[in-house]
Amino acid sequence: MSKTFSFRLSSAFALTTAVALAALVVAPGAAHAQFPDRPVTLIVPWDAGGSTDQTARVLAKAAEKHLGQPIVVVNKPGAATVLGMTELAAAKPDGYTVGTLSSSSYLIPLAGRQVQYDVEKNFSYVSYYGDNLIGTVVPAAAPWKTLKDLIDDGKKNPGKIKFGTGGVGTTQHLTIEGLMVDTGAKFIHIPQKGSAGSVPALLGNHVDFLSETSVWAPFVEKGEMRLLAVTTPSRSPRFPDAPTMNELGFKTLRSVQGIIGPAGIPEAERSKLESAFRAALTDETFKQTMDRLAMVVVDMPGKEFDALIKDEIVRARSLLAQIKQ
Amino acid sequence: MFEALQSVAHGFSLAMLPENLMYALIGSLLGTLVGVLPGLGPVTTIAVLLPITYQVGSPLGALIMLAAIYYGAMYGGSTTSILLKVPGEAASVITCMDGYEMAKQGRAGPALAIAAIGSFVAGTLAVVGLTLVGPVFARYAVKFGPPEYFALAVFGLVLASTLSGGPPLRGLCMVFLGILLGLVGLDTMTGDARFSFGILELTNGIGIVPLMMGIFGLGEILYNLEQRGEASLVTKTIGRIMPTKQDWKDSVGPIGRGSVLGFLLGLLPGGGAILGSLLSYTVEKTLSKKPETFGKGNIAGVAGPESANNSAASAAFIPLLTLGIPGNAVTAVLLAALLIQNIEPGPLMLVQHADVFWGVIASMYVGNIMLLILNLPLVGLWVQLLRVPNWALTPIILVVAVLGAYSLRNAWFDVGVLAAGGVIGYLFRKAQIDAGPMIMAFILADLLDTSLRQGLLMGDGNPAIFFSRPMSAVILAISMVVLVVQIFAWRRNAAMLGLVDTQKEAS
Numbered sequence A: 001m002s003k004t005f006s007f008r009l010s011s012a013f014a015l016t017t018a019v020a021l022a023a024l025v026v027a028p029g030a031a032h033a034q035f036p037d038r039p040v041t042l043i044v045p046w047d048a049g050g051s052t053d054q055t056a057r058v059l060a061k062a063a064e065k066h067l068g069q070p071i072v073v074v075n076k077p078g079a080a081t082v083l084g085m086t087e088l089a090a091a092k093p094d095g096y097t098v099g100t101l102s103s104s105s106y107l108i109p110l111a112g113r114q115v116q117y118d119v120e121k122n123f124s125y126v127s128y129y130g131d132n133l134i135g136t137v138v139p140a141a142a143p144w145k146t147l148k149d150l151i152d153d154g155k156k157n158p159g160k161i162k163f164g165t166g167g168v169g170t171t172q173h174l175t176i177e178g179l180m181v182d183t184g185a186k187f188i189h190i191p192q193k194g195s196a197g198s199v200p201a202l203l204g205n206h207v208d209f210l211s212e213t214s215v216w217a218p219f220v221e222k223g224e225m226r227l228l229a230v231t232t233p234s235r236s237p238r239f240p241d242a243p244t245m246n247e248l249g250f251k252t253l254r255s256v257q258g259i260i261g262p263a264g265i266p267e268a269e270r271s272k273l274e275s276a277f278r279a280a281l282t283d284e285t286f287k288q289t290m291d292r293l294a295m296v297v298v299d300m301p302g303k304e305f306d307a308l309i310k311d312e313i314v315r316a317r318s319l320l321a322q323i324k325q
Numbered sequence B: 001m002f003e004a005l006q007s008v009a010h011g012f013s014l015a016m017l018p019e020n021l022m023y024a025l026i027g028s029l030l031g032t033l034v035g036v037l038p039g040l041g042p043v044t045t046i047a048v049l050l051p052i053t054y055q056v057g058s059p060l061g062a063l064i065m066l067a068a069i070y071y072g073a074m075y076g077g078s079t080t081s082i083l084l085k086v087p088g089e090a091a092s093v094i095t096c097m098d099g100y101e102m103a104k105q106g107r108a109g110p111a112l113a114i115a116a117i118g119s120f121v122a123g124t125l126a127v128v129g130l131t132l133v134g135p136v137f138a139r140y141a142v143k144f145g146p147p148e149y150f151a152l153a154v155f156g157l158v159l160a161s162t163l164s165g166g167p168p169l170r171g172l173c174m175v176f177l178g179i180l181l182g183l184v185g186l187d188t189m190t191g192d193a194r195f196s197f198g199i200l201e202l203t204n205g206i207g208i209v210p211l212m213m214g215i216f217g218l219g220e221i222l223y224n225l226e227q228r229g230e231a232s233l234v235t236k237t238i239g240r241i242m243p244t245k246q247d248w249k250d251s252v253g254p255i256g257r258g259s260v261l262g263f264l265l266g267l268l269p270g271g272g273a274i275l276g277s278l279l280s281y282t283v284e285k286t287l288s289k290k291p292e293t294f295g296k297g298n299i300a301g302v303a304g305p306e307s308a309n310n311s312a313a314s315a316a317f318i319p320l321l322t323l324g325i326p327g328n329a330v331t332a333v334l335l336a337a338l339l340i341q342n343i344e345p346g347p348l349m350l351v352q353h354a355d356v357f358w359g360v361i362a363s364m365y366v367g368n369i370m371l372l373i374l375n376l377p378l379v380g381l382w383v384q385l386l387r388v389p390n391w392a393l394t395p396i397i398l399v400v401a402v403l404g405a406y407s408l409r410n411a412w413f414d415v416g417v418l419a420a421g422g423v424i425g426y427l428f429r430k431a432q433i434d435a436g437p438m439i440m441a442f443i444l445a446d447l448l449d450t451s452l453r454q455g456l457l458m459g460d461g462n463p464a465i466f467f468s469r470p471m472s473a474v475i476l477a478i479s480m481v482v483l484v485v486q487i488f489a490w491r492r493n494a495a496m497l498g499l500v501d502t503q504k505e506a507s
Helices: A002-007 A011-033 A051-067 A082-090 A104-110 A147-156 A171-183 A194-203 A214-222 A267-282 A284-292 A302-324 B002-015 B018-036 B042-054 B059-084 B095-104 B108-132 B134-141 B146-161 B168-182 B200-204 B208-226 B245-267 B273-287 B300-315 B317-323 B329-340 B354-387 B390-409 B412-430 B436-458 B470-492 B494-506
Strands: A040-044 A071-075 A097-102 A123-131 A134-139 A162-165 A188-191 A209-213 A225-230 A256-262 A296-301
Touching: A040 A051, A040 A082, A051 A071, A051 A097, A051 A123, A051 A256, A051 A267, A051 A284, A051 B329, A082 A097, A082 A104, A082 A256, A082 B200, A097 A104, A104 A171, A104 A302, A123 A267, A123 A302, A134 A147, A134 A171, A134 A194, A134 A214, A147 A171, A147 A225, A162 A171, A162 A194, A171 A188, A171 A209, A171 A302, A188 B436, A194 A209, A194 A214, A194 B317, A209 A214, A214 A225, A256 A267, A256 A302, A267 A284, A267 A296, A267 A302, A284 A296, A284 B329, A296 A302, B002 B018, B002 B354, B018 B042, B018 B059, B018 B354, B042 B059, B042 B329, B059 B095, B059 B108, B059 B300, B059 B329, B059 B354, B095 B108, B095 B208, B095 B300, B108 B245, B108 B300, B108 B354, B134 B317, B146 B168, B146 B273, B146 B436, B146 B470, B168 B436, B168 B470, B208 B390, B208 B412, B208 B436, B245 B273, B245 B300, B245 B317, B273 B300, B273 B436, B300 B317, B317 B329, B317 B354, B390 B412
Parallel strands: A040 A071, A040 A097, A162 A188, A162 A209
Antiparallel strands: A097 A256, A123 A256, A123 A296, A134 A209, A134 A225
16 A cells, blocks of 8 residues: 555655665564564463462563563453463464463363364463462361372262362362272362352361362461362472372372463574573562462473473373263 | 450551551552543552552552552442443442432432442441451351352342332343343353353353443433434533432431441452442332332432442451452452462461551551542532533543453453443333343342352252251242232332333333
8 A cells, every 4th residue: 555655756755665665574584583672472361360360470570581571461361261362372473472371271172162272283382380289178177187088988978078179170170070080989069169269168168178279278277277189290398298199199180380372483482482481480589479379380391391281181181081971 | 356456556556657648548549540430440450550569668558558449449430320320340330320310410419429428438337347346257257158149149139120110020021131141151060151152252251341331321322312412411400519418318328228238248258349239229229218219310329339339348358368268359459469468368367467457457447538538529520520511521431431341351342242232221221121120130140040059069959958058048038028028019009100100201
């Protein structure tokens, strides 16, 4: 359009326009050489204030120093990350748009809901940053002292014991479904409205136990609730007495937190982002934030992160197939 | 009790420190501002300010400021509801109904003044309640489980279906429409998308704020456009600013009841300000000797809900601070703010961070006084807004509503909801249908559905659980009584109600 327009103008003006156009054509090439030359957007597919939002914000702040450009956090919440992930998958793969990945983003399509992205194909993996601590907790007055007690009771009285989680199809929920498949115990799931809804459900004895992210932490510390087991690959430094489910002989799904972008980010840009985000893992504020949420910092290159997710998908798919039987 | 007084005295000594007073003032100002601007609610504001709280010296200062934004927004939220029929934030949706009618009758001043004074009284009463019984109450509030929430939702719906003055069948239809719209989105129990027609954004449900801004604000604009030149969004007569003696008399009861109701609902982990204002409105209408004047500018319809949403906002601090349970989106962001300051709310809060706990509570007394002093003179200023000519005011409302809808979730979809709401609102207006019952049902739909099914799971599929637990049984029994009384009243007054309806048509 600007071409036809400039023909009608004086030649001097046309020349200026041509120069300006030429500059515009050259500009992307120049920018390519010195990525990033403008702020990077980080899409957080959760509400402001949640655990992903909190950790991602401090991580982004720390990564800015290594990247040399501001990282702008934009919340695109809705449908348990599906809305944000759809937008991220469709973003231009130039490295200027990245986002956070949570387990929900791949568990939801695996459970059969239609989404417009494919986790295995539509994303570039930048870097990992940690695992959510998911624990099985009971009220202090409950008779079960260990996870085994709970499972035995669940076998003896199938369907009598009820448990709460933040929602259907979450890692919290699938953890217990996996236990049931492995042991033959039978528990009844009563989904709550998000992790925040789980705590009053247990305190008010509306459910018998919880499988939940660390919302229970202060209650366990005060002795009002008992932590029977955690799902992280290793024991939590904050709750060293609680065994991991792996130790007890159960394979569990991980609750991942990492940085991803749309598929096709050129390797030069991707690795620049990876080094900035991985360098940020040593930031004091970030480490404190993770610690406070009882999350475990995990440093992992993008390639391993990619492999881990593919592995998790295989495991979740087989678990879901067993549950449906 | 003596211990509580001692603690609160200590809290005052902290809250009265010059820097903390300054934070309370900044928070109150900001809160009033974002409350007035539709869409830009306290959630967005606090989330945006979160990173700044790192720089605020003390955790107490940061929390005082953020808390003041929250309850400040509850004061400000009523302003645009009353003047423009555009709710400033979700809890002020109910205020649109009678507040705007009052403004049309040239009584915007008294409506705004009563909203501010009611908010002050309720806010202060709630803080007194927090000081005395809050920490103890919170432990009992968790006993309120799914069966009780279900009973509460049923009670709300019974009141809602009898809310409109028109034929009961019409009210009932609107209630069902509201439930249908409210159930759009993911099913909490199964994770399946309901009524989403494959539209991704709909799996997230329909947002209440864009929908209400559309039905009320946009609907009103569209309806007025039809009236051509002469039409005006509101009457240009401003009338007196302060409430009359009669206004005071009519408002005392609603403010008192609204404060108590809001406080109790605010204490419940799943309660909150919207539910508080909703129930207060229906209770006032049920108790009123002239229920037919509700929706036509009854000051009780402003005084009650505005008091309730304020005391609920204050009471919500108890489950937040002592249990770490955020009852709504705003307290969820406040929870994040606390965590950033390395304060973990929960059972240990009163032990580990008593200073912060009592400091914040004390600052709320101070903040409420600041807000009253700030808001009363503003009433005179706000009503001047009505002098702005229509050709300027209409586009301004449109722009503000669109910006507000977009900024909620950074999504264009919500602007679409706003537009669709506008069309619905216009059609309702044309057909003289009262949107009230639909809105109540829309708000209650999710609570009704989730708590019913959670309750059934708890009772192994046997609905007896709803009648065997004392609290839910009592609430359900009251609902039944109200329903039966309403049916009889309607049958007896059918002729009179018909009269009311023709009057409505004539107006």
